Amino acid sequence: MSYWLDSTGDPPLAPPPSPLPDADVVVLGAGIAGITTAYLLKQAGLTVTLIEAGDRLAAGVTGHTTAKVSSQHGAIYASLTSGFGADTARAYGAGQQLAIDWIETEAAAVGGEADWSRRDSYVFAERSSSVDDLHREAEAAAAAGLPASFTTETGLPFEVAGAVRFTGQAQFHPRRWLLELATRIPGDGGTVVTGTRAVGLTEGDPCVVTTTAGEIRARHVVVATHYPVFDRGLFFARLEPRRDLVVAGYTDDGAGLPAGMYISSEDRHSVRTTPAEDGRTLLIVGGEPHRVGARTSVARHYVQLAAWARERLGLEQPAYRWLAHDLTTVDSVPYIGRFHPRSRNVWVATGFGHWGMTNGTLAGLLLRDLVTGVENPLTGVFDPQRVTVRQSAAEFVKANAYVASRFLGDRVDALVARRGVDSLPPGAGRVVTDGARAIAAYRDDEGGLQCVSARCTHLGCLVVFNDAERTWDCPCHASRFGTDGRVLAGPAVRPLPAVAPPA
Template structure:
């Protein structure tokens, strides 16, 4: 399944309004609050602050809602696979309760906004289910149902679902939602503008000077002064708190296809089995439904992305009769090492810099929650779950030890291994159209790509974030950093941070 066969990219971006991009600032800007990042977390925070009377500017490197939010599965739920039994063991019952309350409050907030603003975003109430097909895992599902119920969710253990295949058991939580996230965010941005807020697109922030006021520097040379700064770029582009040691980037693949409404599930489903399988459907065309299937998560830089797409497609095709594939895309998020997002003051001593990251694949409810939390913190109001999400929280061996060490070992392998000479590598002339490889040319490691017309182009192979070697993702035609998830186009342009500088051009030479 590929683009040549008529398969399109993100359904959400394809079906959103074709609005003109907001221009970058023409001169220096001064506001109360500058929000870096125009996804769910950034726009939610900006909207809450503008609604409270603050003067706010949103700075987005590309187009708003076109990053992670534009490539999500678009489930809005407080049931995050199997998080509650884990939180009950690592954060105690109170920690699990606060997590459930905060995520549920985010869903209610989104429902209020949809109603108040009259947003046409295909809002549907649905139940969320985490299921297993393996009888040995029934006890695990029962424990999660119990923990979620203790945390305050209307959770139950069930053995039957509407899925067209049997399950051994599932956790079911009613009163959740699914919607069109890009239509929702574009409407939020329009209301933000009506209330006096400003959105700047095509404006990459490259530097930050903390102070009173703080100063943000952009790639166009324009500066933005703000009393408060919110960094909502998923992976923080400013990492003075060394949050990269507590975040692991991962990509997930999505395939989607049309299905008769009578055969499409109306609730939302996920299983951690088989490297994750997540299923939901959305309204499509004249009475039909679009089945959206997500899974096959991997660290950026994996070499077998096309094979992973094939596995996900085969799984969906074998489970749902009459499925006709129309779209495929991929998304990226960051897992925190203790399974709880990092939302709040950037680091100890930060009085004016806030961050929202580490949503672990649940950035819709997490982003809306972050908007509520950070706006309240800026306004000086207490929030009962602020401590749960505080990025300054002390890590414990129980909460973070294993995940922290595994992530650091992965990064260390690249920092060391990328600096050792590689014995074998193809020559530029050996690259087929659409292929890319890291080659040594003129004493430098270069990322060389041959496009569909046979033309070669080369850029530096070292990620401009912290210097790991990039790897080529043929399925998505992108260079990816396996350490912290930065992504670049074949010509070196930044597709995704935390890098804020493109890969430098290189001359094609024989190795």
């Protein structure tokens, strides 16, 4: 479990009415984008129904972040400037700064505890060969109007060759902040529904959303479900699912720990601290990036990350570990806008690239304006049909070539590796074949065997066992399932069906 989930409870929400009420806007997904959007639209005077498939709000991707609230998203501004021009880089940075300032202003207005604090942010490198790239990034970011400069002083307890520093960035407790907003949505035309999954959408005027609790009609629908449910707009072909791992542990007083927020431009190791309730300091360390469903041991990656945290930062005993799972677009700019070119009242927010605290907040601000018809000069940069997506053809081809290789290659591998389940130890899972069937077999700690179909219910790719989280993960489009087949994350909306064990 992540620290953000462990350190917060759940607000007492009134049971939703039955049947679910029609609304001006239905928002699907109660992460940072969905909650912020629903909150802002209610403030704008619209009736809003917020629907979350899980039982807890802000407990998915948002509840598994490192919670840096920064316009410094790795070394992005040099690549945006060289690839798409200075205006794109400037607009991207302006959107992130807008999100930071809005959170701070709104938090002061609504009150509540969010552990908000301003911190400097750093992208650092340890190799001298990376310094020229850091200089270019600092220059591009400064030209985009951001508080950026090159420095060799970071406060990290190990030697670095250089860094790009952004001053006046921030960090917070994301779940405390979002629960504060969520409790202000119900009543006066606002409804929050958990444990309810959207499984269908008919576009029109009104739109009809089919859920596991019945149908809802709405003038507008916002799809903020991390990976967009419903295969429209070809988002499954324009997003790459990536994950970083996180370990976190306590120190007595934080003495000697760095005061800023840090991420490596070379291997994505990240570092920050946060005060805990008992006066101790929690050190949060991220790293070990890889694609969801890659042929790799996630458990081994956790071991390697914990070793790095111990050697570099003295973190002897992690108290928490979690997955930071997100989606990256082909041009590294989120998709925020119309769900597909012909849609008139269905909207989407996705592809935050591990920087969802500002991108998710910005999504809420832009979607409020799009739904209410307010002109916003930033909407074009984040439009899912923007020109820069078409200019990124090479990334599009590369991402889909990987999916095609997994779709076909995994079937060949499964047919060749005809190992059975008798040798499967407790706590382990394996995809096995039985004739034409591909079976995801898991043996629990008591020795019981659970078997479900190994074909993802989204587009039929074969799932892979995640040995750290004990889940079945789809390598093509990042759907995740429990060992019993239940959907943990989309784009799949149907569970893996139970099947008979192999003969």
